[in-house]
Amino acid sequence: MTAIHEKNKVAAPRPETGRGSKNGAEAVSDMNDRALGLRGDFPILSSTVGRDKLPLVYLDNAATTQKPRSVIDAISGYYERDNSNVHRSIHELGERATALYEAARERARLFVGAESADEIVFTRGTTEAINLVAYSFCAGLKPGDEILLTQMEHHANIVSWQIAARLFGLVVKFVGITDSGELRLEDYERLVGPRTKMVAVTQMSNVLGTVNPIAKIAGIAHSKGIPLLVDAAQGAAHEGIDVASLGADFLAFSGHKAAGPMGIGVLYGKREFLERMTPWQGGGEMIRTVTLEGFEPNDLPYKFEAGTPNVEGAVGLHAALDYLDSVGTDWIREWEKVLSERAIAGLRSIPGLEIFGSARERGGIVSFEVPGIHAHDMAAFLDSRGIAIRAGHHCAHPLAQRLGVVSTARASFFLYNTLSEVDFFIQTVDEARRRLS
Numbered sequence: 001m002t003a004i005h006e007k008n009k010v011a012a013p014r015p016e017t018g019r020g021s022k023n024g025a026e027a028v029s030d031m032n033d034r035a036l037g038l039r040g041d042f043p044i045l046s047s048t049v050g051r052d053k054l055p056l057v058y059l060d061n062a063a064t065t066q067k068p069r070s071v072i073d074a075i076s077g078y079y080e081r082d083n084s085n086v087h088r089s090i091h092e093l094g095e096r097a098t099a100l101y102e103a104a105r106e107r108a109r110l111f112v113g114a115e116s117a118d119e120i121v122f123t124r125g126t127t128e129a130i131n132l133v134a135y136s137f138c139a140g141l142k143p144g145d146e147i148l149l150t151q152m153e154h155h156a157n158i159v160s161w162q163i164a165a166r167l168f169g170l171v172v173k174f175v176g177i178t179d180s181g182e183l184r185l186e187d188y189e190r191l192v193g194p195r196t197k198m199v200a201v202t203q204m205s206n207v208l209g210t211v212n213p214i215a216k217i218a219g220i221a222h223s224k225g226i227p228l229l230v231d232a233a234q235g236a237a238h239e240g241i242d243v244a245s246l247g248a249d250f251l252a253f254s255g256h257k258a259a260g261p262m263g264i265g266v267l268y269g270k271r272e273f274l275e276r277m278t279p280w281q282g283g284g285e286m287i288r289t290v291t292l293e294g295f296e297p298n299d300l301p302y303k304f305e306a307g308t309p310n311v312e313g314a315v316g317l318h319a320a321l322d323y324l325d326s327v328g329t330d331w332i333r334e335w336e337k338v339l340s341e342r343a344i345a346g347l348r349s350i351p352g353l354e355i356f357g358s359a360r361e362r363g364g365i366v367s368f369e370v371p372g373i374h375a376h377d378m379a380a381f382l383d384s385r386g387i388a389i390r391a392g393h394h395c396a397h398p399l400a401q402r403l404g405v406v407s408t409a410r411a412s413f414f415l416y417n418t419l420s421e422v423d424f425f426i427q428t429v430d431e432a433r434r435r436l437s
């Protein structure tokens with residue numbers, strides 16, 4: 001174990017309530033021990049980076065998380081034992097691969113709390129899931145109908161609707177945000193009208209870390225008979241998901257941001273909506289019959305899964321969801337809260353540094369800027385010390401405009417990050433400030 005991953009001996013941060021009966025510092029120290037233990041499940045975390053072979057400090061988890069051994073093994077095991085196409089081959093491997101693919105769907109159903117596996121559509125990720133709904137749902141709307149988004153959305157939850165608006169003559173409106181980075185909930189009352197046909201919102205902002213009051217927003221939308229789509233790209237692995245308590249009619253997340261592989265994601269959609277929606281891609285598997293005159297679509301969820309699917313991705317996602325549930329999303333949320341509170345407190349002590357967003361409810365994402373130092377220079381300096389963060393607009397141009405910045409530096413945490421890593425990160429940001437400004 002390298003120096004910065006050593007068990008942290010410094011005083012733990014201010015205790016939060018709800019961390020058991022131990023005193024706060026002890027409870028935090030126990031959580032840190034658990035995170036240190038969990039690191040062993042992730043082979044990449046023991047690797048080194050750069051010419052000087054520095055220990056990797058991976059704080060770019062909002063971009064993608066690292067993968068545990070169980071996910072890597074599930075994917076290679078699938079190729080070593082079971083690989084075949086699904087839903088078509090009448091032979092043992094074909095049946096095995098189909099069973100694995102459908103077992104992954106059932107696992108995803110359980111993870112999101114859907115009533116039926118028919119309501120789980122596999123996609124390439126959050127982006128494709130939202131594009132699917134934006135096209136297929138909006139194809140049934142009338143020109144002049146409205147879609148209500150927010151100013152803190154990722155481009156995936158903006159541009160998909162803007163494309164649909166161009167195709168179908170719709171109007172896209174936006175709920176604003178306060179200076180502390182929270183949604184202006186009063187905007188919903190003002191902007192939801194008789195033409196509003198969909199409300200879509202992110203569970204957690206990938207820039208500000210704000211966790212939005214989804215159930216409250218669902219209440220507003222549902223009181224007017226409008227469905228709600230939740231972008232859970234940043235929520236799935238960190239906040240946990242239960243579509244019933246969130247009040248989500250649609251929900252999208254990506255495997256790769258939840259300890260799973262890239263190229264696989266989940267769209268949950270309530271049966272009553274999915275049944276009415278038109279297929280969005282044509283090809284094998286999504287049809288029941290085809291003639292030269294036309295086609296009859298397949299049943300749910302296959303109607304939305306044209307072509308050969310990402311079977312190894314689904315198998316890897318199954319293992320990832322097992323892993324997350326074995327750690328516990330409540331624990332992950334609580335630990336990331338400890339890490340981000342410590343990071344925020346440390347960053348606040350750095351002269352001139354600005355943190356974007358101070359929402360009351362926030363997750364493990366912290367965006368910041370040191371005036372006079374470009375976010376890319378900050379990221380490059382941290383990289384020279386082995387610390388991986390993200391710098392840029394984070395695919396949220398409208399939010400960057402609202403914040404009045406071109407780019408920010410962003411650190412984002414996951415279950416395997418430790419107190420020592422956070423401390424090393426803060427020290428290095430301060431060193432960058434001294435050396436680069």
Ligand SMILES: Cc1ncc(COP(=O)(O)O)c(C=O)c1O
Pocket residue numbers: 062063124125126127128154156157202204205206231233234254257395
């Ligand atoms: C809030 C949010 N929505 C959507 C996406 C898009 O996810 P993907 O690129 O996995 O489709 C991201 C990715 O960063 C995100 O943070």
